[in-house]
Amino acid sequence: MLRSDPPSFQIADVIVQTLVALGVRHYCICPGSRSTPLVLNIWRDASASHTIHHDERSAAFQALGRSLTTGDASAVVTTSGTAVAELLPATVEASQSNVPLVLLTADRPARLRGTGSNQTILQPGIFGPYVRAELDVPAIVSDHDEWQRELSDQVTLLVQSASGPRPGPVHLNAQFDKPFEPAELARRATAACPKNESPEPHAHMDLSDEVRSALVQSSRGVIVVGPNRIGPPMLDAVHALSVSTAMPIVADPLSGCRFPVGTRCNVVSHGDALLQAGLLENLRPDLIVRFGSLPVSTRLIAWWSANLSTGGTHIYVNNTGEVHDDTNAITEYVAGDPVSFCHEAGKLQHPEVSRQGWLSRWQELNALAERTVRMCSAASPRWDLGTVRTLIERLGANTILIAGNSLPIRLLDSAGIGLRDGVILGNRGASGIDGLLATALGVAGATSKQVVLLIGDVSMLHDVGSLAEVRRQNVANLCCVVLNNDGGRIFERLPVTDLADVAEQLFVAPHGLDFAGLASAFGLDHRLVSELSSLDVALSDAMDGPPTSILEVRTSAADDLAWERHYIDLLRHAGAS
Numbered sequence: 001m002l003r004s005d006p007p008s009f010q011i012a013d014v015i016v017q018t019l020v021a022l023g024v025r026h027y028c029i030c031p032g033s034r035s036t037p038l039v040l041n042i043w044r045d046a047s048a049s050h051t052i053h054h055d056e057r058s059a060a061f062q063a064l065g066r067s068l069t070t071g072d073a074s075a076v077v078t079t080s081g082t083a084v085a086e087l088l089p090a091t092v093e094a095s096q097s098n099v100p101l102v103l104l105t106a107d108r109p110a111r112l113r114g115t116g117s118n119q120t121i122l123q124p125g126i127f128g129p130y131v132r133a134e135l136d137v138p139a140i141v142s143d144h145d146e147w148q149r150e151l152s153d154q155v156t157l158l159v160q161s162a163s164g165p166r167p168g169p170v171h172l173n174a175q176f177d178k179p180f181e182p183a184e185l186a187r188r189a190t191a192a193c194p195k196n197e198s199p200e201p202h203a204h205m206d207l208s209d210e211v212r213s214a215l216v217q218s219s220r221g222v223i224v225v226g227p228n229r230i231g232p233p234m235l236d237a238v239h240a241l242s243v244s245t246a247m248p249i250v251a252d253p254l255s256g257c258r259f260p261v262g263t264r265c266n267v268v269s270h271g272d273a274l275l276q277a278g279l280l281e282n283l284r285p286d287l288i289v290r291f292g293s294l295p296v297s298t299r300l301i302a303w304w305s306a307n308l309s310t311g312g313t314h315i316y317v318n319n320t321g322e323v324h325d326d327t328n329a330i331t332e333y334v335a336g337d338p339v340s341f342c343h344e345a346g347k348l349q350h351p352e353v354s355r356q357g358w359l360s361r362w363q364e365l366n367a368l369a370e371r372t373v374r375m376c377s378a379a380s381p382r383w384d385l386g387t388v389r390t391l392i393e394r395l396g397a398n399t400i401l402i403a404g405n406s407l408p409i410r411l412l413d414s415a416g417i418g419l420r421d422g423v424i425l426g427n428r429g430a431s432g433i434d435g436l437l438a439t440a441l442g443v444a445g446a447t448s449k450q451v452v453l454l455i456g457d458v459s460m461l462h463d464v465g466s467l468a469e470v471r472r473q474n475v476a477n478l479c480c481v482v483l484n485n486d487g488g489r490i491f492e493r494l495p496v497t498d499l500a501d502v503a504e505q506l507f508v509a510p511h512g513l514d515f516a517g518l519a520s521a522f523g524l525d526h527r528l529v530s531e532l533s534s535l536d537v538a539l540s541d542a543m544d545g546p547p548t549s550i551l552e553v554r555t556s557a558a559d560d561l562a563w564e565r566h567y568i569d570l571l572r573h574a575g576a577s
Contacts (some may be wrong), residue, residue: 065442
C-alpha cells in the first residue's frame with residue numbers, strides 16, 4: 001500500500017491483510033463496482049484464494065459450506081445495495097448452526113444514506129440479531145499514523161467474535177468513496193500465517209452437587225447426542241461415558257455417533273422408529289444427559305419432555321452459551337466443555353448392576369428395528385428409506401454426505417445407520433430448504449473428498465441457479481442424489497393431508513418435472529433410477545464417471561408411505577411378541 005493510493009484502496013488493504021493474517025483465507029466474490037478495492041486486494045494477496053460467483057445468495061451458502069468443512073471462517077464479498085440483502089438466508093443458517101462466516105460488504109459513504117442515492121440502503125444492522133458482531137468502517141482515512149493499527153485491531157476483534165465460544169457470522173461493512181483503483185497494482189506475497197487455534201478444553205470440570213447426585217443415583221439414564229460437529233475426542237468421551245454408566249446413546253444422524261466401532265455398541269440409532277411403534281412407552285428415563293442441538297426427531301423431544309415432566313433430571317452440556325430447549329425440559333445446564341464433562345462424570349461411582357438390564361433392553365429393541373428395516377428394504381423395490389440405506393452403505397471412507405432438509409434428513413434419521421469412516425453434514429441451524437446445493441458446492445470446494453448431496457426435488461428446484469456454478473467452477477467431486485417424488489410430499493405425513501381437497505393443491509403442489517433437461521441445460525451428467533435394484537450400479541457410475549452428476553431417483557409417494565406404515569406395523573408387532 002502506498003500513501004498515494006486512494007483512501008478506499010488503503011482501507012481495503014488493511015482489512016484484507018488483517019483478515020488473511022487471522023486465517024480467513026478463502027473469499028467467495030460476487031462481482032460489483034463498489035467492492036473493487038476489496039476484490040483487488042484479495043486478488044493480489046498470495047495467501048488468499050477466491051472463487052467468483054454470479055449469485056450472492058448462492059455465494060453465501062458456498063462460503064458457509066467451506067466454513068462447515070474446514071472449521072475456519074470463509075468470507076463472502078458483495079457490492080452495495082440489495083446484493084447485501086441476498087446474504088440473509090445463509091447468515092441465518094450460519095448463526096443458528098454456529099458456523100463462522102465473514103460477510104464482507106462494500107457500501108457507499110454514510111453521507112449518502114437516506115438521500116435517495118442510487119443503490120444505497122441502510123446496510124449496518126441489516127442482519128439484525130443473526131450476526132455475532134458487526135463493524136461499519138467509514139470511508140475516510142485519518143491524518144494520524146495510527147489509523148491502520150486501529151482499523152486492524154477493530155477487524156481483529158470482529159473476526160474473534162466469529163470464531164469465539166459461540167461461533168457464527170460477523171458483518172464487516174466497508175464504506176468506499178471513488179476512486180477505487182490504485183495507480184499501480186502488483187501481487188503481494190504474504191508469508192503464511194499461523195491458523196487461529198481454539199483454546200484447549202479444560203482438563204478438569206467441577207460438577208455441581210445436583211449434577212453429581214443425578215448422575216450417581218440414576219438407574220435409567222439416557223445420553224442424547226443431537227446435531228453436533230463432533231470430533232474424535234468427544235466421540236470417544238461420549239462412548240466412554242456410556243460404557244461407565246451403562247446408559248444408551250440415542251444418536252441423531254448428524255451427531256457423528258451413529259457408526260458403532262469396537263466397544264461403541266451402546267448406540268441406539270432407531271429411536272424415532274421405536275417411538276413411532278410405541279415400543280419405548282415403558283422405558284421411562286429418570287435422567288437425560290444431552291449434547292448438541294435439538295435432534296431431528298420431534299418424537300424424541302416429546303418423549304423426554306413427557307417422561308421428565310413429573311420428575312427426573314435433564315442435564316444439558318454446552319460450551320457455546322446457547323440453550324437448545326424448546327420445551328423447557330432442562331433442569332441442569334452445564335456451561336463447559338463436553339469432553340471434560342464426560343471425563344468427570346465417568347469417574348463417579350455408578351450402580352452398574354441395576355443399569356445393565358436397562359441398557360440391554362435398549363440394545364435389544366434397536367437390534368429388532370435394524371432387522372425389521374433391513375427386511376423391508378430387501379422386499380420393497382421403491383421405498384425411499386431403502387434408497388437412503390443403500391446410499392449410506394455404498395459410501396465409505398473419504399466421503400462427505402450432505403443431508404438436505406425436509407424429507408431427506410428425516411429419512412436419514414429413520415435409516416438407522418451411520419456413514420462408515422465418513423462425515424455427514426447438514427444445514428440444521430434454521431433447517432431451510434434454501435441454498436442446499438450451494439452449501440454442497442462450498443463443501444466440495446474445500447475438500448478433495450467425494451461429496452454426495454442427498455436432496456429433495458423441491459429443494460433442488462429452489463437452488464437451481466447454483467447448477468450454473470457447478471459447471472463454471474469445474475467442480476469435480478460432487479454427486480447430487482435427487483429424491484424426486486413430485487412435490488412437497490412430506491406434507492402427506494402431516495395432519496393437513498386429511499384435508500384432501502386442498503392438501504394436494506396448496507401444500508404438496510406437484511410440479512411434474514424431471515431433471516434430465518435441467519442437467520442438459522447446464523452441461524451436467526444425468527442418470528435416472530426408478531428401482532432400488534439399479535441404485536448401487538448408478539451410484540458407482542455417477543461417482544466414478546463425469547465430474548459432477550445428477551442422480552435422479554424417481555420415487556412414488558404413495559408406495560413410500562405404504563411401506564413406511566408397513567415397517568412400523570411389523571416393528572410394533574415384533575416388539576410386542
